[in-house]
Amino acid sequence: MTAATLLTGGLSACAGLFDPATDATSPVAPRVQALVDAHREYPRWADFPKVVEPLPAPVAIAARVNTLRVTGGSLAGEVSRIDWQTAGDPEVFADDVRARVEAxxxxxxxxxxxxxxxxxxxxxxxxxxxxxxxDRR
Known part of the structure; x- marks a missing residue:
């Protein structure tokens, strides 16, 4: 019970920080308060741009996902056919690389x-x- 009372008191003490008041003795106080009041309700949903294009249907999204899966599968197949290791003599490979660099x-x-x-x-x-x-002498 004591903890709940302390927690409630602590939260109510912070509540004043979210609604700060303008110092009335400041020379710019009227201008600051006018700007705060003018923008108190901003942003409004009416100020956001409207969606011009209709969102694609779930069926169209599923078709695109399946197309990507098929394309990814064919790419994986092409990658699996690449010979990543040299099967021949390393000296022949090194000579071939040297010849290409020298050319x-x-x-x-x-x-x-x-x-x-x-x-x-x-x-x-x-x-x-x-x-x-x-010499300036």
């Missing part, structure tokens, strides 16, 4: 070594260095 043209910048890139960075930093100050 692909490489941009000249990509072929630069680390030393060439470091030299380019050094030259760029040298060009970007400020000149010595002018």
């Amino acid at each position: 692909t043209p490489v941009a000249p910048v990509t072929a630069q070594t680390q030393a060439e890139m470091d030299e380019f960075v050094r030259r760029t930093r040298e060009r970007g260095r400020a000149p010595p100050p002018v």
Whole structure:
């Protein structure tokens, strides 16, 4: 009984927080109260947009779901036919991959070594260095 009384008292103390009052001594109080009163009933269901397109019938939704199931099943069948493991010699596979990579043209910048890139960075930093100050004597 005591717990119920304390709980009810605690909840009633919080009830005032949900309906705050505007400070009447504030210079903006009339404007704030007018805005609060104007928007007290917002949003209303009438303000929400109407549904223009009719919702599909449950039969149409079931047909779409079944189409997705059939499509998913055919996709799973295609995936199951893929040979994910190499059945042959790994050296032959590696040679084949190397040949395909070597046949692909490489941009000249990509072929630069680390030393060439470091030299380019050094030259760029040298060009970007400020000149010595002018002697004003």
